[in-house]
Amino acid sequence: MKLAAFEAQGRARWDRLSALLDALELGKPGAEGVPVAELPALYRHVCNDLALARDRQLSTALVGELNELALRGHQLLYQARTGRGASLAAFLVSDFPRAVRREWRLVLLCHLLFYSLALGIGALAYRSPDLIYSFIDEPGVERMERMYEPDHGLVTKGRGAEEDAAMFGFYVWNNVSIAFRTFASGLAFGVGTLASLAYNALDLGLIAGHLIRKGAAQPFLGFVIAHGAFELTAMLLSGVAGMRLGLALVAPGPRTRLAALRASARESLPMIAGAALMLVIAAGIEAFWSPRRLPAALKLGVGASLWLLVATWLGVAGRVSGD
Amino acid sequence: MIDTIHAVQTPEGVDLALPVAGPAPRALAYALDLLIQSVGLSSVQTVLFSAGQSGFAIGLYLIAGFLVNWFYPVLFEVLSHGQTPGKRIVGLRVVHEDGTPVAWSASVLRNFLMVADFLPLLYLAGITSMCVDASFRRLGDLAAGTLVVHAERPTRKLRAKRLELQERPLPPPFALTLDEQGAVIAFAERAPFLSSARAAELAAIPAALTGADEPRARLLSIAAWLLGHA
Numbered sequence: 001m002k003l004a005a006f007e008a009q010g011r012a013r014w015d016r017l018s019a020l021l022d023a024l025e026l027g028k029p030g031a032e033g034v035p036v037a038e039l040p041a042l043y044r045h046v047c048n049d050l051a052l053a054r055d056r057q058l059s060t061a062l063v064g065e066l067n068e069l070a071l072r073g074h075q076l077l078y079q080a081r082t083g084r085g086a087s088l089a090a091f092l093v094s095d096f097p098r099a100v101r102r103e104w105r106l107v108l109l110c111h112l113l114f115y116s117l118a119l120g121i122g123a124l125a126y127r128s129p130d131l132i133y134s135f136i137d138e139p140g141v142e143r144m145e146r147m148y149e150p151d152h153g154l155v156t157k158g159r160g161a162e163e164d165a166a167m168f169g170f171y172v173w174n175n176v177s178i179a180f181r182t183f184a185s186g187l188a189f190g191v192g193t194l195a196s197l198a199y200n201a202l203d204l205g206l207i208a209g210h211l212i213r214k215g216a217a218q219p220f221l222g223f224v225i226a227h228g229a230f231e232l233t234a235m236l237l238s239g240v241a242g243m244r245l246g247l248a249l250v251a252p253g254p255r256t257r258l259a260a261l262r263a264s265a266r267e268s269l270p271m272i273a274g275a276a277l278m279l280v281i282a283a284g285i286e287a288f289w290s291p292r293r294l295p296a297a298l299k300l301g302v303g304a305s306l307w308l309l310v311a312t313w314l315g316v317a318g319r320v321s322g323d
Numbered sequence: 324m325i326d327t328i329h330a331v332q333t334p335e336g337v338d339l340a341l342p343v344a345g346p347a348p349r350a351l352a353y354a355l356d357l358l359i360q361s362v363g364l365s366s367v368q369t370v371l372f373s374a375g376q377s378g379f380a381i382g383l384y385l386i387a388g389f390l391v392n393w394f395y396p397v398l399f400e401v402l403s404h405g406q407t408p409g410k411r412i413v414g415l416r417v418v419h420e421d422g423t424p425v426a427w428s429a430s431v432l433r434n435f436l437m438v439a440d441f442l443p444l445l446y447l448a449g450i451t452s453m454c455v456d457a458s459f460r461r462l463g464d465l466a467a468g469t470l471v472v473h474a475e476r477p478t479r480k481l482r483a484k485r486l487e488l489q490e491r492p493l494p495p496p497f498a499l500t501l502d503e504q505g506a507v508i509a510f511a512e513r514a515p516f517l518s519s520a521r522a523a524e525l526a527a528i529p530a531a532l533t534g535a536d537e538p539r540a541r542l543l544s545i546a547a548w549l550l551g552h553a
Contacts, residue, residue, distance in 0.1 A: 002551025003508075025404075047335040054338075057505030059550070061512050071339050071422060078334075078423045162378025169382030173389040180393060180435055187439035187462055188448075245466070258465060265432050265466040272435075 003058045010049050014069060017042040021072045043073035094318025096274035101315070103271070106240045106247075114197055114236055118205035125209030132210045135202070144207060148216040148223065164287045171283035175231065176276050179238035183245070183272045187261075190246020197239045204232075223290050225303030229310045230282035234275040241268035241275070278310075329458045329470055331422040339422055342473045343458045346450060348413050349471055355409030360391050396434045400425050406474070416474040429467040436463035490540055492548035495532060504549050507532075511546035514539070 016034050020042065023031035030036040050066040100107060125131045132141055185192020211220045244264045252260035329341040367387050371380040399407040405417040405425045417425045440449025440461045449461035458470055488511060499507070514522050526538035533541045
Protein backbone atom coordinates (compact mmCIF):
# COMPACT_ATOMS: atom_id res chain seq x y z
CA MET A 1 0.00 0.00 0.00
CA LYS A 2 1.33 3.45 -0.85
CA LEU A 3 1.75 6.13 1.75
CA ALA A 4 -1.06 8.34 0.48
CA ALA A 5 -3.59 5.52 0.64
CA PHE A 6 -2.34 4.38 4.03
CA GLU A 7 -2.63 7.88 5.39
CA ALA A 8 -6.09 8.41 3.93
CA GLN A 9 -7.23 5.26 5.66
CA GLY A 10 -5.73 5.96 9.06
CA ARG A 11 -5.75 9.73 9.43
CA ALA A 12 -9.16 9.99 11.12
CA ARG A 13 -8.17 7.38 13.70
CA TRP A 14 -4.83 9.04 14.44
CA ASP A 15 -6.46 12.42 14.88
CA ARG A 16 -9.02 10.95 17.27
CA LEU A 17 -6.33 9.35 19.40
CA SER A 18 -4.27 12.51 19.32
CA ALA A 19 -7.23 14.60 20.52
CA LEU A 20 -8.00 12.08 23.26
CA LEU A 21 -4.38 11.99 24.45
CA ASP A 22 -4.22 15.79 24.49
CA ALA A 23 -7.28 15.88 26.75
CA LEU A 24 -6.21 13.04 29.05
CA GLU A 25 -2.73 14.44 29.51
CA LEU A 26 -4.28 17.67 30.76
CA GLY A 27 -6.29 15.66 33.29
CA LYS A 28 -9.65 15.95 31.51
CA PRO A 29 -11.93 12.90 31.56
CA GLY A 30 -12.12 12.63 27.75
CA ALA A 31 -12.04 14.63 24.53
CA GLU A 32 -14.96 16.07 22.58
CA GLY A 33 -16.66 13.16 20.84
CA VAL A 34 -13.96 10.70 21.93
CA PRO A 35 -14.84 9.01 25.22
CA VAL A 36 -12.00 7.65 27.33
CA ALA A 37 -13.33 4.12 26.86
CA GLU A 38 -12.05 4.27 23.29
CA LEU A 39 -8.44 4.66 24.42
CA PRO A 40 -7.42 0.98 24.50
CA ALA A 41 -8.94 0.20 21.10
CA LEU A 42 -7.52 3.31 19.43
CA TYR A 43 -4.13 2.74 21.02
CA ARG A 44 -3.93 -0.88 19.87
CA HIS A 45 -5.01 0.09 16.36
CA VAL A 46 -2.29 2.74 16.20
CA CYS A 47 0.27 0.18 17.42
CA ASN A 48 -0.81 -1.91 14.48
CA ASP A 49 -0.47 1.03 12.11
CA LEU A 50 2.97 1.79 13.51
CA ALA A 51 4.18 -1.76 12.94
CA LEU A 52 2.87 -1.68 9.35
CA ALA A 53 4.29 1.75 8.58
CA ARG A 54 7.69 0.77 9.96
CA ASP A 55 7.81 -2.54 8.15
CA ARG A 56 6.90 -0.94 4.83
CA GLN A 57 9.32 1.95 5.34
CA LEU A 58 6.44 4.29 4.52
CA SER A 59 7.97 7.56 5.70
CA THR A 60 10.22 8.58 8.55
CA ALA A 61 7.90 11.42 9.45
CA LEU A 62 4.82 9.23 9.57
CA VAL A 63 6.61 6.52 11.54
CA GLY A 64 7.77 9.23 13.94
CA GLU A 65 4.25 10.56 14.34
CA LEU A 66 2.76 7.12 14.97
CA ASN A 67 5.60 6.25 17.35
CA GLU A 68 4.82 9.34 19.39
CA LEU A 69 1.09 8.55 19.49
CA ALA A 70 1.82 4.99 20.58
CA LEU A 71 4.33 6.18 23.18
CA ARG A 72 1.86 8.63 24.71
CA GLY A 73 -0.90 6.01 24.69
CA HIS A 74 1.46 3.52 26.30
CA GLN A 75 2.34 6.02 29.03
CA LEU A 76 -1.33 6.52 29.87
CA LEU A 77 -2.45 2.93 29.56
CA TYR A 78 0.39 1.25 31.43
CA GLN A 79 0.87 3.38 34.51
CA ALA A 80 2.14 1.89 37.73
CA ARG A 81 -0.46 1.77 40.46
CA THR A 82 0.86 4.07 43.13
CA GLY A 83 -0.40 4.14 46.69
CA ARG A 84 -1.54 0.54 46.51
CA GLY A 85 -1.85 -0.55 50.14
CA ALA A 86 0.72 2.02 51.15
CA SER A 87 -0.16 3.07 54.66
CA LEU A 88 2.31 4.42 57.15
CA ALA A 89 0.88 2.34 59.98
CA ALA A 90 1.19 -0.93 58.05
CA PHE A 91 4.70 0.02 57.06
CA LEU A 92 5.78 0.68 60.63
CA VAL A 93 3.99 -2.27 62.16
CA SER A 94 4.96 -4.93 59.68
CA ASP A 95 6.76 -4.07 56.42
CA PHE A 96 9.72 -2.29 57.96
CA PRO A 97 10.47 -4.72 60.82
CA ARG A 98 10.15 -7.60 58.40
CA ALA A 99 12.56 -5.96 55.97
CA VAL A 100 15.03 -5.60 58.84
CA ARG A 101 14.64 -9.24 59.90
CA ARG A 102 15.06 -10.44 56.32
CA GLU A 103 18.59 -9.00 56.51
CA TRP A 104 19.33 -10.25 60.01
CA ARG A 105 22.77 -11.54 59.10
CA LEU A 106 23.93 -8.18 57.77
CA VAL A 107 22.20 -6.35 60.63
CA LEU A 108 24.06 -8.50 63.13
CA LEU A 109 27.37 -8.13 61.31
CA CYS A 110 27.09 -4.34 61.07
CA HIS A 111 26.20 -4.10 64.77
CA LEU A 112 29.15 -6.27 65.74
CA LEU A 113 31.60 -4.31 63.59
CA PHE A 114 30.29 -0.94 64.70
CA TYR A 115 30.16 -1.56 68.42
CA SER A 116 33.42 -3.50 68.64
CA LEU A 117 35.19 -0.67 66.81
CA ALA A 118 33.53 1.92 69.05
CA LEU A 119 34.37 -0.06 72.19
CA GLY A 120 37.95 -0.62 71.10
CA ILE A 121 38.64 3.01 70.32
CA GLY A 122 36.72 4.01 73.46
CA ALA A 123 38.99 1.85 75.62
CA LEU A 124 42.04 3.39 73.94
CA ALA A 125 40.72 6.92 74.49
CA TYR A 126 39.99 6.05 78.11
CA ARG A 127 43.56 4.91 78.71
CA SER A 128 45.50 7.48 76.70
CA PRO A 129 44.32 11.04 77.35
CA ASP A 130 45.99 12.47 74.25
CA LEU A 131 44.35 10.24 71.69
CA ILE A 132 41.29 12.43 71.19
CA TYR A 133 43.46 15.39 70.16
CA SER A 134 44.67 13.46 67.13
CA PHE A 135 41.11 13.55 65.78
CA ILE A 136 39.44 16.63 67.27
CA ASP A 137 41.11 20.00 67.81
CA GLU A 138 41.44 21.58 71.26
CA PRO A 139 38.55 24.09 71.07
CA GLY A 140 36.30 21.26 69.87
CA VAL A 141 37.25 19.04 72.80
CA GLU A 142 36.73 21.90 75.25
CA ARG A 143 33.31 22.70 73.84
CA MET A 144 32.34 19.09 74.22
CA GLU A 145 33.67 18.86 77.76
CA ARG A 146 31.71 21.96 78.77
CA MET A 147 28.53 20.45 77.35
CA TYR A 148 28.70 17.48 79.68
CA GLU A 149 30.18 19.11 82.80
CA PRO A 150 28.53 17.40 85.78
CA ASP A 151 27.45 20.62 87.51
CA HIS A 152 26.76 23.27 84.87
CA GLY A 153 26.86 21.57 81.47
CA LEU A 154 24.04 21.47 78.90
CA VAL A 155 22.41 18.49 80.52
CA THR A 156 22.12 20.07 83.95
CA LYS A 157 21.26 23.58 82.76
CA GLY A 158 19.04 22.69 79.82
CA ARG A 159 18.32 25.18 77.07
CA GLY A 160 15.40 27.27 75.85
CA ALA A 161 12.46 25.99 73.81
CA GLU A 162 13.61 28.05 70.84
CA GLU A 163 17.01 26.48 70.80
CA ASP A 164 15.39 23.05 71.09
CA ALA A 165 13.35 23.75 67.94
CA ALA A 166 16.40 24.92 66.03
CA MET A 167 18.30 21.81 67.11
CA PHE A 168 15.41 19.58 66.00
CA GLY A 169 15.68 21.05 62.51
CA PHE A 170 19.42 20.58 62.60
CA TYR A 171 19.21 16.94 63.69
CA VAL A 172 16.69 16.08 60.97
CA TRP A 173 18.69 17.82 58.28
CA ASN A 174 22.08 16.51 59.39
CA ASN A 175 21.31 12.96 60.51
CA VAL A 176 18.87 11.93 57.79
CA SER A 177 21.20 13.36 55.14
CA ILE A 178 24.06 11.32 56.61
CA ALA A 179 21.90 8.19 56.54
CA PHE A 180 20.96 8.75 52.88
CA ARG A 181 24.58 9.34 51.94
CA THR A 182 25.71 6.27 53.89
CA PHE A 183 23.17 4.24 51.91
CA ALA A 184 24.00 5.70 48.49
CA SER A 185 27.77 5.46 48.86
CA GLY A 186 27.33 1.69 49.22
CA LEU A 187 27.19 1.72 45.43
CA ALA A 188 30.99 2.12 45.52
CA PHE A 189 31.32 -1.62 46.28
CA GLY A 190 30.30 -0.98 49.89
CA VAL A 191 33.45 1.02 50.63
CA GLY A 192 31.64 4.31 51.15
CA THR A 193 29.17 2.76 53.56
CA LEU A 194 31.90 1.01 55.57
CA ALA A 195 33.92 4.23 55.75
CA SER A 196 30.88 6.15 56.98
CA LEU A 197 30.06 3.54 59.64
CA ALA A 198 33.69 3.34 60.76
CA TYR A 199 33.90 7.11 61.03
CA ASN A 200 30.77 7.25 63.19
CA ALA A 201 32.01 4.40 65.39
CA LEU A 202 35.34 6.18 65.90
CA ASP A 203 33.57 9.42 66.72
CA LEU A 204 31.26 7.80 69.26
CA GLY A 205 34.02 5.69 70.88
CA LEU A 206 36.47 8.57 71.18
CA ILE A 207 34.01 10.96 72.75
CA ALA A 208 32.53 8.39 75.11
CA GLY A 209 35.95 7.10 76.21
CA HIS A 210 37.27 10.61 76.75
CA LEU A 211 34.25 11.85 78.69
CA ILE A 212 34.15 8.78 80.90
CA ARG A 213 37.82 9.33 81.72
CA LYS A 214 36.95 12.92 82.67
CA GLY A 215 34.26 11.67 85.04
CA ALA A 216 31.33 12.85 82.90
CA ALA A 217 29.95 9.37 82.31
CA GLN A 218 26.58 10.04 83.86
CA PRO A 219 25.62 13.29 82.09
CA PHE A 220 26.91 11.88 78.80
CA LEU A 221 25.06 8.61 79.08
CA GLY A 222 21.93 10.36 80.32
CA PHE A 223 22.01 12.61 77.26
CA VAL A 224 22.63 10.00 74.57
CA ILE A 225 20.91 6.87 75.83
CA ALA A 226 17.33 7.78 74.89
CA HIS A 227 17.77 9.06 71.33
CA GLY A 228 20.67 6.66 70.78
CA ALA A 229 18.22 3.78 70.68
CA PHE A 230 16.67 5.18 67.50
CA GLU A 231 19.62 7.12 66.11
CA LEU A 232 22.37 4.50 66.33
CA THR A 233 20.07 1.71 65.19
CA ALA A 234 18.82 3.77 62.22
CA MET A 235 22.37 4.71 61.22
CA LEU A 236 23.33 1.05 61.27
CA LEU A 237 20.25 0.11 59.25
CA SER A 238 21.12 2.69 56.59
CA GLY A 239 24.54 1.05 56.61
CA VAL A 240 22.93 -2.36 56.11
CA ALA A 241 20.96 -0.97 53.14
CA GLY A 242 24.19 0.46 51.69
CA MET A 243 26.02 -2.83 52.23
CA ARG A 244 23.28 -4.59 50.30
CA LEU A 245 24.08 -2.39 47.29
CA GLY A 246 27.79 -3.00 47.67
CA LEU A 247 27.47 -6.75 48.18
CA ALA A 248 25.29 -7.03 45.08
CA LEU A 249 28.27 -5.74 43.09
CA VAL A 250 30.95 -7.67 44.97
CA ALA A 251 29.11 -11.01 45.17
CA PRO A 252 26.16 -10.97 42.75
CA GLY A 253 25.53 -14.69 43.02
CA PRO A 254 23.79 -16.36 40.10
CA ARG A 255 22.79 -13.03 38.53
CA THR A 256 24.58 -10.39 36.52
CA ARG A 257 25.92 -7.52 38.61
CA LEU A 258 23.34 -5.16 37.13
CA ALA A 259 20.44 -7.50 37.87
CA ALA A 260 21.69 -8.14 41.40
CA LEU A 261 22.12 -4.43 42.00
CA ARG A 262 18.59 -3.69 40.83
CA ALA A 263 17.06 -6.35 43.04
CA SER A 264 19.06 -5.19 46.06
CA ALA A 265 18.21 -1.56 45.46
CA ARG A 266 14.50 -2.37 45.36
CA GLU A 267 14.71 -4.52 48.48
CA SER A 268 16.66 -1.98 50.48
CA LEU A 269 14.09 0.78 49.97
CA PRO A 270 11.90 -0.13 53.00
CA MET A 271 15.03 -0.31 55.11
CA ILE A 272 16.21 3.18 54.18
CA ALA A 273 12.71 4.67 54.47
CA GLY A 274 12.31 3.14 57.94
CA ALA A 275 15.75 4.36 58.98
CA ALA A 276 14.79 7.91 57.91
CA LEU A 277 11.59 7.76 59.98
CA MET A 278 13.52 6.46 62.99
CA LEU A 279 15.98 9.32 62.64
CA VAL A 280 13.15 11.86 62.68
CA ILE A 281 11.90 10.26 65.92
CA ALA A 282 15.47 10.33 67.26
CA ALA A 283 15.74 14.02 66.35
CA GLY A 284 12.58 14.73 68.36
CA ILE A 285 13.92 12.88 71.40
CA GLU A 286 17.38 14.43 71.10
CA ALA A 287 16.01 17.95 70.79
CA PHE A 288 13.20 17.90 73.32
CA TRP A 289 13.89 15.11 75.82
CA SER A 290 17.62 14.44 76.03
CA PRO A 291 18.64 17.92 77.29
CA ARG A 292 15.91 18.01 80.02
CA ARG A 293 17.15 18.35 83.58
CA LEU A 294 15.71 15.27 85.26
CA PRO A 295 16.85 12.69 87.80
CA ALA A 296 19.52 10.44 86.32
CA ALA A 297 17.60 7.30 87.22
CA LEU A 298 14.58 8.48 85.24
CA LYS A 299 16.64 9.37 82.18
CA LEU A 300 18.54 6.09 82.24
CA GLY A 301 15.32 4.16 82.84
CA VAL A 302 13.50 5.82 79.94
CA GLY A 303 16.53 5.35 77.74
CA ALA A 304 16.84 1.67 78.57
CA SER A 305 13.14 1.09 77.89
CA LEU A 306 13.47 2.80 74.52
CA TRP A 307 16.30 0.40 73.59
CA LEU A 308 14.07 -2.47 74.64
CA LEU A 309 11.18 -1.01 72.64
CA VAL A 310 13.27 -0.69 69.46
CA ALA A 311 14.63 -4.23 69.85
CA THR A 312 11.15 -5.67 70.40
CA TRP A 313 9.63 -3.65 67.59
CA LEU A 314 12.21 -4.67 65.01
CA GLY A 315 12.48 -8.20 66.34
CA VAL A 316 8.85 -9.15 66.76
CA ALA A 317 6.42 -6.75 65.04
CA GLY A 318 4.70 -8.09 61.93
CA ARG A 319 5.73 -11.66 62.59
CA VAL A 320 3.41 -14.23 61.11
CA SER A 321 3.70 -17.96 61.50
CA GLY A 322 6.51 -19.33 59.39
CA ASP A 323 8.19 -15.92 59.17
CA MET B 324 20.31 3.98 11.43
CA ILE B 325 22.85 5.12 14.02
CA ASP B 326 20.85 7.02 16.59
CA THR B 327 20.44 7.33 20.35
CA ILE B 328 17.24 5.34 20.44
CA HIS B 329 16.19 2.94 23.17
CA ALA B 330 13.65 0.45 21.82
CA VAL B 331 10.85 -0.78 24.07
CA GLN B 332 8.59 -3.62 23.16
CA THR B 333 4.99 -3.08 24.23
CA PRO B 334 2.51 -5.83 25.12
CA GLU B 335 0.99 -5.17 21.69
CA GLY B 336 4.20 -6.48 20.16
CA VAL B 337 5.28 -3.22 18.61
CA ASP B 338 8.61 -1.51 19.26
CA LEU B 339 8.41 2.01 20.61
CA ALA B 340 11.45 4.21 20.02
CA LEU B 341 12.51 6.29 23.04
CA PRO B 342 14.95 9.07 22.15
CA VAL B 343 17.36 9.02 25.13
CA ALA B 344 19.02 12.25 26.24
CA GLY B 345 22.77 12.63 26.56
CA PRO B 346 24.94 14.26 29.26
CA ALA B 347 24.82 17.82 27.91
CA PRO B 348 21.06 18.57 28.05
CA ARG B 349 20.81 16.67 31.33
CA ALA B 350 23.60 18.70 32.90
CA LEU B 351 21.82 21.86 31.74
CA ALA B 352 18.53 20.70 33.28
CA TYR B 353 20.33 19.83 36.50
CA ALA B 354 21.96 23.25 36.66
CA LEU B 355 18.57 24.90 36.16
CA ASP B 356 17.10 22.75 38.94
CA LEU B 357 19.89 23.76 41.31
CA LEU B 358 19.19 27.39 40.49
CA ILE B 359 15.46 26.98 41.08
CA GLN B 360 16.08 25.17 44.37
CA SER B 361 18.37 27.86 45.69
CA VAL B 362 15.96 30.62 44.66
CA GLY B 363 13.11 28.72 46.35
CA LEU B 364 15.10 28.17 49.53
CA SER B 365 16.22 31.76 49.77
CA SER B 366 12.62 32.96 49.43
CA VAL B 367 11.64 30.53 52.23
CA GLN B 368 14.49 32.05 54.23
CA THR B 369 13.25 35.58 53.61
CA VAL B 370 9.72 34.71 54.72
CA LEU B 371 10.81 32.76 57.81
CA PHE B 372 13.34 35.29 59.02
CA SER B 373 11.22 38.36 58.25
CA ALA B 374 10.23 38.48 61.93
CA GLY B 375 13.77 38.05 63.26
CA GLN B 376 15.99 35.05 63.81
CA SER B 377 13.98 32.91 66.21
CA GLY B 378 15.00 29.34 66.98
CA PHE B 379 11.72 28.09 65.49
CA ALA B 380 12.49 29.82 62.19
CA ILE B 381 15.96 28.26 62.11
CA GLY B 382 14.50 24.82 62.80
CA LEU B 383 11.89 25.19 60.05
CA TYR B 384 14.46 26.51 57.62
CA LEU B 385 16.76 23.54 58.20
CA ILE B 386 13.88 21.10 57.66
CA ALA B 387 12.86 22.94 54.48
CA GLY B 388 16.44 22.73 53.29
CA PHE B 389 16.50 19.00 53.96
CA LEU B 390 13.23 18.42 52.10
CA VAL B 391 14.22 20.51 49.09
CA ASN B 392 17.62 18.88 48.94
CA TRP B 393 16.39 15.30 48.84
CA PHE B 394 12.76 15.38 47.72
CA TYR B 395 12.45 18.19 45.17
CA PRO B 396 13.42 15.94 42.24
CA VAL B 397 11.39 12.98 43.54
CA LEU B 398 8.16 14.94 44.05
CA PHE B 399 8.34 16.67 40.68
CA GLU B 400 9.29 13.56 38.75
CA VAL B 401 6.45 11.48 40.17
CA LEU B 402 3.72 14.13 40.26
CA SER B 403 4.60 16.09 37.12
CA HIS B 404 4.97 13.53 34.30
CA GLY B 405 8.60 12.70 35.00
CA GLN B 406 9.70 16.31 34.75
CA THR B 407 11.40 18.55 37.27
CA PRO B 408 11.10 22.24 36.34
CA GLY B 409 14.61 22.16 34.89
CA LYS B 410 13.83 19.09 32.78
CA ARG B 411 10.59 20.71 31.61
CA ILE B 412 12.47 23.77 30.38
CA VAL B 413 15.08 21.67 28.57
CA GLY B 414 12.45 19.22 27.27
CA LEU B 415 13.46 16.04 29.11
CA ARG B 416 11.41 13.41 30.91
CA VAL B 417 12.20 10.50 33.23
CA VAL B 418 10.56 7.16 32.39
CA HIS B 419 10.99 3.55 33.44
CA GLU B 420 13.01 1.47 31.01
CA ASP B 421 9.78 0.00 29.63
CA GLY B 422 8.55 3.47 28.74
CA THR B 423 5.99 3.75 31.54
CA PRO B 424 5.86 6.88 33.74
CA VAL B 425 8.34 6.88 36.60
CA ALA B 426 6.89 5.87 40.01
CA TRP B 427 7.93 6.57 43.61
CA SER B 428 10.40 3.77 44.26
CA ALA B 429 12.37 4.23 41.05
CA SER B 430 12.45 8.01 41.45
CA VAL B 431 13.64 7.80 45.07
CA LEU B 432 16.37 5.35 44.11
CA ARG B 433 17.66 7.26 41.11
CA ASN B 434 17.74 10.56 42.95
CA PHE B 435 19.23 9.31 46.24
CA LEU B 436 21.87 7.33 44.39
CA MET B 437 22.99 10.52 42.70
CA VAL B 438 25.31 10.72 45.73
CA ALA B 439 27.16 7.74 44.27
CA ASP B 440 27.22 9.38 40.85
CA PHE B 441 29.05 12.31 42.41
CA LEU B 442 31.93 10.09 43.62
CA PRO B 443 34.89 10.42 43.65
CA LEU B 444 34.36 14.07 42.78
CA LEU B 445 32.32 16.30 40.47
CA TYR B 446 30.02 13.55 39.16
CA LEU B 447 32.93 11.65 37.62
CA ALA B 448 31.29 8.25 38.21
CA GLY B 449 27.97 9.41 36.77
CA ILE B 450 29.49 11.02 33.69
CA THR B 451 31.68 7.96 33.05
CA SER B 452 28.67 5.70 33.36
CA MET B 453 26.66 7.86 30.95
CA CYS B 454 29.44 7.87 28.39
CA VAL B 455 29.87 4.09 28.53
CA ASP B 456 26.20 3.13 28.52
CA ALA B 457 24.36 3.06 25.19
CA SER B 458 21.29 4.67 26.78
CA PHE B 459 23.22 7.35 28.73
CA ARG B 460 22.22 5.92 32.12
CA ARG B 461 24.07 7.15 35.17
CA LEU B 462 24.56 4.81 38.14
CA GLY B 463 21.27 5.87 39.72
CA ASP B 464 19.42 5.15 36.47
CA LEU B 465 21.07 1.74 36.19
CA ALA B 466 20.06 0.75 39.72
CA ALA B 467 16.54 2.17 39.46
CA GLY B 468 15.86 1.00 35.88
CA THR B 469 15.05 4.46 34.53
CA LEU B 470 15.86 6.49 31.43
CA VAL B 471 15.94 10.19 30.70
CA VAL B 472 14.36 10.81 27.29
CA HIS B 473 13.64 13.81 25.12
CA ALA B 474 10.02 14.85 25.65
CA GLU B 475 9.94 16.63 22.30
CA ARG B 476 10.22 14.32 19.31
CA PRO B 477 12.94 15.20 16.82
CA THR B 478 10.65 14.15 13.94
CA ARG B 479 8.25 16.97 14.80
CA LYS B 480 10.29 19.29 12.59
CA LEU B 481 9.88 16.93 9.67
CA ARG B 482 6.17 16.62 10.20
CA ALA B 483 5.53 20.33 10.61
CA LYS B 484 6.21 20.69 6.91
CA ARG B 485 3.81 18.29 5.30
CA LEU B 486 5.38 16.33 2.51
CA GLU B 487 3.87 17.80 -0.66
CA LEU B 488 6.00 16.99 -3.68
CA GLN B 489 5.51 19.13 -6.79
CA GLU B 490 7.54 16.79 -8.99
CA ARG B 491 5.84 14.60 -11.56
CA PRO B 492 5.78 10.99 -10.23
CA LEU B 493 8.20 8.76 -12.13
CA PRO B 494 8.71 5.04 -11.58
CA PRO B 495 12.28 4.04 -10.74
CA PRO B 496 14.20 2.51 -13.68
CA PHE B 497 14.50 -0.79 -11.79
CA ALA B 498 12.82 -2.40 -8.77
CA LEU B 499 14.00 -1.00 -5.43
CA THR B 500 14.29 -2.96 -2.21
CA LEU B 501 12.35 -1.78 0.85
CA ASP B 502 15.48 -0.27 2.36
CA GLU B 503 16.23 1.63 -0.84
CA GLN B 504 12.67 2.91 -1.05
CA GLY B 505 12.95 4.08 2.56
CA ALA B 506 16.16 5.93 1.78
CA VAL B 507 14.58 7.70 -1.22
CA ILE B 508 11.56 8.77 0.85
CA ALA B 509 13.75 9.93 3.73
CA PHE B 510 15.69 12.03 1.23
CA ALA B 511 12.50 13.65 -0.02
CA GLU B 512 11.48 14.48 3.54
CA ARG B 513 14.80 16.05 4.38
CA ALA B 514 15.40 17.82 1.07
CA PRO B 515 13.59 21.06 2.15
CA PHE B 516 16.01 21.36 5.08
CA LEU B 517 19.15 20.85 2.98
CA SER B 518 21.01 23.44 0.93
CA SER B 519 20.46 22.87 -2.78
CA ALA B 520 24.16 22.08 -3.33
CA ARG B 521 24.11 19.46 -0.55
CA ALA B 522 20.81 18.00 -1.82
CA ALA B 523 22.25 17.72 -5.35
CA GLU B 524 25.40 16.12 -3.97
CA LEU B 525 23.42 13.52 -2.01
CA ALA B 526 21.08 12.82 -4.92
CA ALA B 527 24.04 12.21 -7.23
CA ILE B 528 25.28 9.29 -5.10
CA PRO B 529 22.84 6.67 -6.45
CA ALA B 530 23.92 7.49 -10.02
CA ALA B 531 22.29 4.40 -11.53
CA LEU B 532 18.97 5.63 -10.20
CA THR B 533 19.13 9.33 -10.90
CA GLY B 534 21.18 9.64 -14.08
CA ALA B 535 23.47 12.52 -14.94
CA ASP B 536 21.27 15.63 -15.19
CA GLU B 537 19.13 17.11 -12.42
CA PRO B 538 19.65 14.25 -9.92
CA ARG B 539 17.72 16.05 -7.18
CA ALA B 540 14.54 16.55 -9.21
CA ARG B 541 14.79 13.03 -10.56
CA LEU B 542 15.08 11.53 -7.06
CA LEU B 543 12.14 13.59 -5.82
CA SER B 544 10.06 12.36 -8.76
CA ILE B 545 10.83 8.77 -7.82
CA ALA B 546 9.93 9.57 -4.22
CA ALA B 547 6.60 11.01 -5.40
CA TRP B 548 5.91 7.81 -7.29
CA LEU B 549 6.84 5.67 -4.29
CA LEU B 550 4.62 7.72 -2.02
CA GLY B 551 1.68 7.15 -4.35
CA HIS B 552 1.13 10.74 -5.41
CA ALA B 553 -1.26 10.91 -8.34
